[in-house]
Amino acid sequence: MAEKIEGSPGYAPGTRVSTKDIVENKITYTWWEPEVQYSWSLGQAMSKFLTGLKKGKILGRTCIKCDRVLVPPRMFCEYCYGPTDAWIELKDTGTIETYSISYLDSDARRIKKPILIGVISIDGASPQHGFMHYFGEMSEKDIHIGMRVKAVWKSPKDREGAITDIKYFKPLEGGEKK
Amino acid sequence: MSRKVCVIGIGHTDFNSITPDVEWKELMYEACQKAYVDAGVDPRKDVDSFITCAEDYLEGFSIFDEFVPDQIGAVLRPCCTVCGDGLYGLGTAYMQIKTGLMDVVSIESHSKISDLLTMGDILLHAFDPVFERPVMGPVERPRYGGSPEYTKEAPKPLVGSTKEKQRVHPYFLAGMEMQNYLRTTDTTEEECAEVVVKNKMNAFFNPMADYEAKISVDNVMGSEYLFTPLKKLDISPNVDGAITFVLADEKTARDLGVDPIYLSGFGWSSETPWLSTREMFADYASRSSQMAYKMAGITSPKKQIDIVEVDDRFSYKELQHLEAIGMARPGEAGQMLMEGELARDGALPTNMSGGSLGIGNCFEATGMQKALEIITQLRGHAAKRQVPDAEVGLAQAWRGIPSGSGAVTIFERGGA
Numbered sequence: 001m002a003e004k005i006e007g008s009p010g011y012a013p014g015t016r017v018s019t020k021d022i023v024e025n026k027i028t029y030t031w032w033e034p035e036v037q038y039s040w041s042l043g044q045a046m047s048k049f050l051t052g053l054k055k056g057k058i059l060g061r062t063c064i065k066c067d068r069v070l071v072p073p074r075m076f077c078e079y080c081y082g083p084t085d086a087w088i089e090l091k092d093t094g095t096i097e098t099y100s101i102s103y104l105d106s107d108a109r110r111i112k113k114p115i116l117i118g119v120i121s122i123d124g125a126s127p128q129h130g131f132m133h134y135f136g137e138m139s140e141k142d143i144h145i146g147m148r149v150k151a152v153w154k155s156p157k158d159r160e161g162a163i164t165d166i167k168y169f170k171p172l173e174g175g176e177k178k
Numbered sequence: 179m180s181r182k183v184c185v186i187g188i189g190h191t192d193f194n195s196i197t198p199d200v201e202w203k204e205l206m207y208e209a210c211q212k213a214y215v216d217a218g219v220d221p222r223k224d225v226d227s228f229i230t231c232a233e234d235y236l237e238g239f240s241i242f243d244e245f246v247p248d249q250i251g252a253v254l255r256p257c258c259t260v261c262g263d264g265l266y267g268l269g270t271a272y273m274q275i276k277t278g279l280m281d282v283v284s285i286e287s288h289s290k291i292s293d294l295l296t297m298g299d300i301l302l303h304a305f306d307p308v309f310e311r312p313v314m315g316p317v318e319r320p321r322y323g324g325s326p327e328y329t330k331e332a333p334k335p336l337v338g339s340t341k342e343k344q345r346v347h348p349y350f351l352a353g354m355e356m357q358n359y360l361r362t363t364d365t366t367e368e369e370c371a372e373v374v375v376k377n378k379m380n381a382f383f384n385p386m387a388d389y390e391a392k393i394s395v396d397n398v399m400g401s402e403y404l405f406t407p408l409k410k411l412d413i414s415p416n417v418d419g420a421i422t423f424v425l426a427d428e429k430t431a432r433d434l435g436v437d438p439i440y441l442s443g444f445g446w447s448s449e450t451p452w453l454s455t456r457e458m459f460a461d462y463a464s465r466s467s468q469m470a471y472k473m474a475g476i477t478s479p480k481k482q483i484d485i486v487e488v489d490d491r492f493s494y495k496e497l498q499h500l501e502a503i504g505m506a507r508p509g510e511a512g513q514m515l516m517e518g519e520l521a522r523d524g525a526l527p528t529n530m531s532g533g534s535l536g537i538g539n540c541f542e543a544t545g546m547q548k549a550l551e552i553i554t555q556l557r558g559h560a561a562k563r564q565v566p567d568a569e570v571g572l573a574q575a576w577r578g579i580p581s582g583s584g585a586v587t588i589f590e591r592g593g594a
């Protein structure tokens with residue numbers, strides 16, 4: 001049975017719902033689990049980008065009009081709204097724009113080893129062009145904004161044409177400068 | 179307020195059953211780019227507000243709004259998504275311009291339904307979870323739902339058996355409605371089949387259509403029953419594509435030197451979601467048309483309107499909608515069709531585009547597909563399917579299974 005809440009304020013007397021109430025179906029609720037599956041076609045820009053990752057390359061697109069190098073690449077530039085111009089191969093190094101150290105999983109449970117996650121500007125691309133990824137081989141104390149990092153790739157046979165073909169970014173040896 | 183609102187640009191992609199070669203963003207970009215060129219505007223400077231019409235579940239994104247600005251030209255500009263058919267977006271744009279808040283507004287809607295692998299289940303998700311979904315298939319209740327001890331092991335069945343995986347396809351609802359429509363109006367299955375024959379034939383003259391076919395009533399009648407009395411060919415097949423409109427106030431349209439088509443009437447309406455309580459006569463279409471007629475000053479729709487595009491995602495829907503919007507008395511639309519009145523040279527050319535049966539089900543872009551045809555016709559750009567001297571046209575859309583919602587827009591060539 002529902003238990004009386006000890007010390008509940010006078011203006012809000014009530015009974016706490018217990019796990020047992022739920023197990024015994026004393027709480028009315030309904031339940032439904034949809035089958036939800038998508039398979040998005042990626043089109044020209046993303047397909048080429050992912051094919052590049054499989055080969056261990058980070059690819060960008062240039063917009064001559066805006067003088068930008070776009071990463072992730074797209075076939076149109078969102079600033080000038082024109083089509084982008086050419087493919088360009090970039091380095092797999094970059095700079096941490098910002099980051100966070102996450103101590104909770106998606107269900108808000110505490111995780112043992114915190115996750116270091118952030119956004120990286122890729123070298124050779126326009127400022128603030130890059131993507132979000134994990135960081136590794138660094139401690140919670142080491143990580144900082146402006147830190148220079150390098151991609152750690154999966155072995156070629158394990159790559160499948162996905163952003164996770166890069167395992168994480170590690171500190172770039174030899175330097176804080178670009 | 180005397181400000182008049184007009185369509186100054188239209189753009190669309192081809193419509194195809196699958197589009198594995200393009201991403202949904204690229205599809206939207208193509209339609210938008212074409213509409214902006216057609217209107218002679220630069221979206222980065224001249225368009226004041228951007229609207230897309232999309233449903234998160236169909237797209238596969240929560241907060242789909244966040245993913246649209248780049249490809250429609252709306253980065254760092256006023257932008258919003260209307261969760262509904264494209265005609266609702268047109269209505270929203272109409273209000274933004276009418277109030278004087280905006281001068282030029284872009285509206286985009288699309289279907290990339292080929293990306294969704296479980297369409298039937300997503301549509302089931304639109305039914306009531308207490309009374310309807312459990313009847314449509316097994317629902318498994320978790321043993322400790324919501325509690326910290328919740329596990330997925332050995333869930334307790336609420337209805338049916340855990341071994342049954344089958345759920346009913348949600349289109350059965352259209353079968354139920356058609357059953358009711360045929361019975362109460364004395365319309366026949368053959369008359370509905372004639373709608374399919376007409377629209378698939380019309381589609382031959384529309385280069386964007388994907389499901390044109392030269393078939394006979396016998397072909398339709400001979401196709402298998404899927405949800406009685408609905409047969410396979412009575413149901414519009416799915417299609418991918420995008421459509422964009424640019425709307426502006428009359429003065430801006432004149433300044434741009436474009437030939438405006440006026441949006442003179444708009445209406446929308448929703449019925450109760452209770453299936454047993456809801457009327458099955460497309461009351462949403464009736465109410466929204468009355469609202470639009472009043473706004474456009476139309477007192478005798480059949481006489482004053484030259485061409486219509488109505489939602490025909492199921493064959494009987496074309497007849498039911500024509501009756502609901504006052505173009506025919508209940509039971510009369512089927513006869514009008516048989517007498518040739520809905521043909522290009524008839525009194526009320528209907529679904530000259532090929533409709534959803536000939537083009538395909540564009541989902542949230544369905545209303546825009548109807549409106550696109552009206553604009554093309556009123557501009558006189560419809561080539562072989564052109565209705566001579568079309569001055570006033572009506573586009574009507576329904577939000578699809580299982581909704582009882584819809585909208586109507588009226589467009590005019592001359593000043594509204």
Ligand SMILES: [Zn+2]
Pocket residue numbers: 063064065066067068077078079080081082
């Ligand atoms: Zn640019």
